[in-house]
Amino acid sequence: MKFIVSSSVLLKQLSAINGVVATNPIVPILENFLFKLEEDILTVTASDLQTTMITNIAVESSEKGAIAIPAKLLLDTLRGLPEQPITFNVNTETFGTEILTDNGRYKLSGENPIDFPKIPTVNRSLTVELSSDALLSAINNTVFATSTDDLRPAMTGVYLQLTAESATFVATDGHRLIRYRRTDINSPSDSSMIIPRKALTLLKASLPEAAPVKAEFSQSNASFTFAGSPAGSTQMICRLIDERFPDFENAIPTNNPNIMTIGRTDILNSLKRIMIYANRTTHQIRLSLKTNALTISAEDLDYSNEANEKLLCDYDGDPLEIGFNAKFLTEMLNNLSAKMLSFEMSAPNRAGLIIPADKEEHEDILMLVMPVMLNTYA
Structure with a gap:
């Protein structure tokens, strides 16, 4: 499996999803990025089982294949490289990976992509279109007030209430409460869910300015898809918190x-x-x-x-x-x-x-x- 990609484009897209990678994950394979090549599109996935981030990058290739590559080693290598086209040569039998640059060669050992957890699917029971600026403003105004107390899981996320007229974002830690409402976000049907703090923090770090965002919700998962750059798009899928949120209006x-x-x-x-x-x-x-x-x-x-x-x-x-x-x-x-x-x-x-x-x-x-x-x- 072989492909050529711009070092700066790859670094930018990988940095956007790297926040998901845990330092000591439950499953060791999660220390890796999952690379999946389908001709000229490279799909890279990072996950911690609760949250998954996927980015698509345009590359030069006519091949197909997959490999899991150590995230930290790859990112540290890319950060030290000047902007240039780099070539990845992957042996899909031994999972040995070779990175060729203008004046260097870097060899690292990958892992079997089969061991990487399956990407969760969102059965689209509800789809909402919104702007990245509106979503960013909602996250900035609420996520800081979420609780860090895992004994009260409902408060460790932001409650989102969608109606035909507006979207209401609520966060509380028991000492303070933020209610942020937007009338330029609306939904075809009334719905409510609790989105985890980590997922929103990752979203905040990777959302581009003034771009459309497609939000899809099912009973247990939420998905946010947006164009991260002209070079590719990014998707974040997170597991929703299955708890009852406090009755904030009465408070x-x-x-x-x-x-x-x-x-x-x-x-x-x-x-x-x-x-x-x-x-x-x-x-x-x-x-x-x-x-x-x-x-x-x-x-x-x-x-x-x-x-x-x-x-x-x-x-x-x-x-x-x-x-x-x-x-x-x-x-x-x-x-x-x-x-x-x-x-x-x-x-x-x-x-x-x-x-x-x-x-x-x-x-x-x-x-x-x-x-x-x-x-x-x-």
Whole structure:
């Protein structure tokens, strides 16, 4: 089996799918890329059993064949090569592989492609067309808030609710909740599923800008197909999380009479400065709200550290003191792009809502953060 391919094109396409390859996989064969050659199209597959990524690359060849090639060794070799056509010579009986470049020869041993796990199929019960920018924005705004607690598997992914009018992406770790809705993504039938965090993180890293994405869903799998570059297309197939997602709509408080409007960068920069003085374990900061004035303060009694800053804001409501985890707040604000934010609160022991005052077209973002109890409540 022999084929010629551009070193930079191969490196780019393999780098896009390499994130799936685990360092210590359950099955040793998964340390390899599966190369499958069908004349002038090379299909490369990487998998960790839960998630599979496939990319198609145009090559010069008139042959057919397959081999499993060590992923790390191949990528390290390609990273050190300048842009040039490279030739792969594969012995399909011994699985020995030879890579020929303008001035070098590299020999490595591959493995039998039969041992590579079968690629899961998605019985297309639902197909949705969307833009990569919309999907990327949805992932960026939600995936950071997923839980890392494997004892609550439903929260380790992003819940996707599809209707004829919109697509709603929801993520929560129990301390904060993000609801991101887009009206430019719709589905022919109502459906919902939980997509794992790892799959979305891989998708985020490999999605191209301004390209159409075809999303297909079955009962147990999801598939996302897009053109990774002019040289080839990429597909990601992942197993959906088969759990019941928490009833997020009931967790969102509806009566929030205390409303603060403030510049996002103003409060974010202040939080970053103040949180240095907060307790290293709780990251607790205090927001004290009075008419058109916000005081952000933090103290670490163990080290006698404390800090406070006053900011101008537009506040409509009763005087209020409420505590939050500064780490959660800064992460949420960092992921927003709006210039002005609206904080809606009701009481020191009730969740607060963060809603961008200026919204992008087709999108609706709501962020909920649980308060932390301040010792003055006792």
